Amino acid sequence: MLLRQIPFSLLMIFVITLMVLVATFSIVVGPMTISIFDSFKGLSPWANELPAHIQLVIHQIRLPRTLLCLVVGAILAISGTVMQGLFRNPLAEPGIIGVSAGAGLGAAIAIVAFSSIAMQYPLLMNIAAVPLFAFLGGALTTLLVYSLGTSKHGTSVAVMLLAGVAIGALSGAGIGYLNFIATDQMLRDLSLWSMGSLAGATWSSITLASVCLALLLTLFMRNAKGLNALLLGEAEAGHLGVNTQKLKRRLILLTAAGVGITVSIAGMIGFIGLIVPHLGRMLTGPDHKVLLPLSALMGALLLTIADMIARVAVTPAELPVGIVTAIIGAPFFLYLLFKQRGRM
């Protein structure tokens, strides 16, 4: 209650400032020591005064990686926020209805099936084949789960969640089988990708993710009021004039698109979509008009921090970022379960 009395504008200024600081720090941090001064210089018009290898590290590795962290973190967080609102369950997460697993299976199929062309056309593989298959896998899974969970009386949340669990298991088996038949090289690609990594940031993937973020945030914000009403219950939202079937369908597909694209770009990074909406609601309450922008910023912030930890925890090697988010997120999820245990 005390937290929620902080004015929203003040909160946004604070989070934006923190995000800029963390993003800057993220460019300074890494296995190669580059001073803060040089890092700033590398981002300024005087970058060409720096040695070529330092310019290269800043422009080709650290800056794209930081930007990708910010954008992917924001997409994961707003998708999670919308998913929890849609299911009226603060424990729901994009992963939970099977979208991540379905997208993962799609990506894994692409990695194994097209491994022969991966050597010759790595770009085509990374920016077209894997993202497309991940997206298709995510979208198909969502449609399947959705049609399983929907009867003429509306969408049953329980059926949908359980269907998500089953389809998650099926996708897991599929990915397991692909691991079994994969060659060593495929296996390395698969496992690296499946744990989530932001190391492969390219300007094309940043562009793809940024366009996706802009579209999602705009469309989610346009449906924020309807989503608020949906928290009352489907019937109540209907009585307030909301076309609930249309709203749900739209939001489910948009969320699937967001998750599909992040999975294709950065692998399965869990728990950002769970933690961020929770923290956001503590700060602003469940009103999506303010929760969504705040979630986007906090998601960007959190994933950037997680990625920094991933980079420095075991230098000179680095951890997959999915491990870091799971270490933070899984106990958090258990804590939430523990708090809810009386009501389940």
Add this chain to the structure above:
Amino acid sequence: MGLKSAISCKHIHLTLAGKVILNDISLNIRQGEVTTLLGPNGAGKSSLLKILADEIKATVNKDSEIHYFNESKANWNRGQLAKHVGILPQQSSLTFAFTVREVVELGLLPLSLSRKQADCVINDMLEKVDTLHLETRLYPLLSGGEKQRVHLARVLTQLSESGNKTVLMLDEPTSALDISHQHNTLSIARNMADKGAAVIIVLHDLNLAAQYSDRVLILNEGKIQADGTPWQALTAEKIEQVYQHPVEVLKHPSADYPVVYAI
């Protein structure tokens, strides 16, 4: 009766999982009246209310149709209908930590009020249901009765721009309330009807129904068993026949409505 029709339905059938819930109900709900739906558990009261509120669809029947203010349902768009027809559910599944004021503000959704007008309406409605002192409290932490009153304020907010076409539906609005708030809630309904609204209330308490209704409908086994003023509908024979429990009906000592005593 010169009262105008608010909702009319013809030949409503509802079958759920092979069980007949409503059997050929035709009904005209009039403006300016409090109409109360009574009947034993499972009589189909809530189902009828939900059909009238367009929440569930009647089992397909080519004869069945619903009109709101003499316009077929098909001619109303959702947003317009929401401004004129409000329903208070028996209970809400809201678990997210909105403040009381934010819950009431959700009722603004179908309206287009300025911030200032909206604040005014919200304050009025919070005051009306005696929840103004709770406005900054978190909804999930309220008692059942407080929650029910907050939702009433939300529905009243939703209907604040309804003009002379208002339907207020209340599904067991007093189930969680103490005696003073029971009468406060039903008085609000009574006042709205006196100003021309059509009010439909599902109740269990026969005496509250007798005190506040212009018209009482007794539903049983999917059919309307009695339809009339409290004196016409609430007769000892009818109540005993429908509820299978012996009662005695007397006149209230100081007012002109029946009082039902269980024996």
